[in-house]
Amino acid sequence: MNPGNHHPRDADNTREMIGGYASGNLSPQEQEKLFDAALHDQHLFDALMDEQALKDLLDQPGVKAELLEALGPKPTRWSRLRHWLTSPAAYAAAGALATAVVLIVVTVRQPASRRPQYQRPASPPAAADREAAVVVKPNAAPPDAALNALSKPQATIPQSKPMQSPRQAEPPLDQLSGKQEQAARRDDTQQSPSANAPAGGVVGGVIGGVAPAPAPPVPEQPLSFSYTLLRRDPEGRYSPVTTPTFTPADSLRFEVTPNTDGALSLYIRNEAGLETPVLKGLPLSRGQTAAVPPSGSFSAAAGSTQLVLVFRRRQTASDSRELAPQAFRQRVRGAVEKDRAEPPAAAVGAPSSRVSAPSPAAREVSVEIAIRAGAN
Amino acid sequence: MSAVRTEIRRGEHNPLPVDDLPLPDPRLNPAELAERNQRLSHLKAALHTLGERCRRLVRYKLEGKSFPEIQALFEISSINTIYTWDFRCRKQLLEALGGRWEARP
Numbered sequence: 188m189n190p191g192n193h194h195p196r197d198a199d200n201t202r203e204m205i206g207g208y209a210s211g212n213l214s215p216q217e218q219e220k221l222f223d224a225a226l227h228d229q230h231l232f233d234a235l236m237d238e239q240a241l242k243d244l245l246d247q248p249g250v251k252a253e254l255l256e257a258l259g260p261k262p263t264r265w266s267r268l269r270h271w272l273t274s275p276a277a278y279a280a281a282g283a284l285a286t287a288v289v290l291i292v293v294t295v296r297q298p299a300s301r302r303p304q305y306q307r308p309a310s311p312p313a314a315a316d317r318e319a320a321v322v323v324k325p326n327a328a329p330p331d332a333a334l335n336a337l338s339k340p341q342a343t344i345p346q347s348k349p350m351q352s353p354r355q356a357e358p359p360l361d362q363l364s365g366k367q368e369q370a371a372r373r374d375d376t377q378q379s380p381s382a383n384a385p386a387g388g389v390v391g392g393v394i395g396g397v398a399p400a401p402a403p404p405v406p407e408q409p410l411s412f413s414y415t416l417l418r419r420d421p422e423g424r425y426s427p428v429t430t431p432t433f434t435p436a437d438s439l440r441f442e443v444t445p446n447t448d449g450a451l452s453l454y455i456r457n458e459a460g461l462e463t464p465v466l467k468g469l470p471l472s473r474g475q476t477a478a479v480p481p482s483g484s485f486s487a488a489a490g491s492t493q494l495v496l497v498f499r500r501r502q503t504a505s506d507s508r509e510l511a512p513q514a515f516r517q518r519v520r521g522a523v524e525k526d527r528a529e530p531p532a533a534a535v536g537a538p539s540s541r542v543s544a545p546s547p548a549a550r551e552v553s554v555e556i557a558i559r560a561g562a563n
Numbered sequence: 564m565s566a567v568r569t570e571i572r573r574g575e576h577n578p579l580p581v582d583d584l585p586l587p588d589p590r591l592n593p594a595e596l597a598e599r600n601q602r603l604s605h606l607k608a609a610l611h612t613l614g615e616r617c618r619r620l621v622r623y624k625l626e627g628k629s630f631p632e633i634q635a636l637f638e639i640s641s642i643n644t645i646y647t648w649d650f651r652c653r654k655q656l657l658e659a660l661g662g663r664w665e666a667r668p
Contacts, residue, residue: 203646206653209664210624217630241664244602251625257607258622 205234209241410552411543412445412471412498419484427539433560438484441496442539444476449500453479456493471498487560496542497553602665609659617652624649 201224207213208221225232244250271277417425419438433439443451453465466480479496487494544552570576591599610621623633630649634642657664 200643200646203643203650206646206649207624207630210621212624212627212629212633214629237664244599244606244664245625247599250599250603253603254607254610255622255625258610258618258625 202228202231202234205231205238208235209238209245211242211245408446409544409547410445410447410449410498410500410549411541412443412451412496412552413539413541414444414496414554415442415539416440416494416556417442417478425478425484433487433558435486435489435560437486437560439486440484441479441494442476443471443479443496443498445471445473445498447473447500449498451477451479452497452499453485454495454497455485455487456495457488458490458492462495487558489560491557491559494556494558495553496556497551498542500550605660606656609656612659613652613655616648617655620645620648620652621656 201221204213204217204221208218213221221231221235225235245254416428417440418428418433419425419440425438425440425442441453445451448471450468450470452467452469454462455465456462465485469477469479469481471477540554542552542554610618613621620633620637623636628636630642630645634645637645639645
């Protein structure tokens with residue numbers, strides 16, 4: 188206790204309680220303490236008497252309400268909003284709004300962006316599915332049965348007779364030589380669906396959810412075409428080959444007539460096995476006789492040369508690609524291949540012949556004509 | 564006879580008419596009402612001169628909150644601090660009113 192202080196600590200606190208007397212905020216104990224202190228302190232007693240006037244005013248009905256209204260400033264919209272934002276209700280509303288926005292965004296965007304890619308299960312596909320798939324399989328099927336008959340070397344060119352007699356079954360892909368294997372791959376891609384269908388499912392499947400195209404109707408008539416080898420005479424006119432003698436300077440041309448609409452390609456394979464496309468994907472109409480090539484001619488290099496004519500029922504993508512030199516598979520040995528024991532002058536067979544596919548389902552038929560040209 | 568004596572003893576023998584003895588009106592008379600309004604307006608003006616803490620403290624007091632409750636609202640550890648603040652705010656308000664709670668005549 189500080190002796191120099193007129194108002195001990197307890198008395199100071201008591202004096203400070205006087206502010207609660209007029210507004211009625213003192214508890215009964217505090218009020219009793221204040222009154223008790225006032226009895227012993229004249230200054231405190233006088234102060235209490237002065238507070239009585241304010242107490243009388245505040246005790247009147249309605250005064251406190253008017254003072255409260257005067258104390259609080261009129262809340263603005265921003266102050267009320269700010270007050271609401273700090274309340275728990277605002278947090279609950281914000282959380283609900285954020286959840287709703289997230290759900291809407293996820294629901295709207297998911298079907299467009301996260302649609303899973305449909306991948307067909309590995310099941311036995313239909314015929315059309317096999318056409319769409321990229322399958323490399325050995326060809327051991329009958330479509331080449333008729334063409335197999337031409338694999339045997341023959342001394343003469345058949346005389347306008349359809350080559351439909353079966354030939355030996357071609358060896359599986361893994362038994363072919365390197366060049367033959369690569370040539371087989373090209374042809375295998377164009378095989379009919381029934382020839383190349385794998386045992387179970389499509390290799391690689393069909394990705395993208397594309398519905399398989401329906402299988403094309405099987406034509407009644409097998410694919411076939413007739414061809415005639417022409418040579419330009421000194422007068423500049425092309426006429427069927429009558430003699431088996433060729434020279435590298437001879438200008439040669441084919442004349443082809445298919446029995447259905449399709450595309451024709453001509454390739455030349457030299458002794459080294461290098462194949463050069465002369466013509467790719469020439470569209471032909473049924474019964475149309477076309478010159479191959481349509482303009483100009485080709486010539487045979489000295490030595491053995493194999494001319495390969497390939498006719499497809501409709502033009503495919505492989506015709507537009509740059510074929511590897513060994514992309515062919517030797518499907519048919521031309522019936523015009525000469526006996527090698529004879530002198531270098533080429534022995535070419537009959538000027539014309541006809542090639543037919545063994546079955547109506549075959550989409551491609553080809554013939555390989557071996558010729559020889561002596562040095563000039 | 565006993566009833567008469569009881570009535571006389573209770574002072575009920577000479578009743579006065581009500582109209583002759585009007586009851587006091589608890590409401591303020593016009594003069595008192597005018598004085599009240601004047602004091603109230605002075606007090607309102609003085610309250611606007613206080614700082615934000617004093618205004619907030621006076622608001623809590625007018626709302627009927629006790630000092631411990633006011634202490635909790637201000638988040639003050641010592642109640643003596645509230646007493647001190649109240650004493651100072653009261654002193655400022657009194658100075659704004661001219662040193663007297665009553666309006667000068």
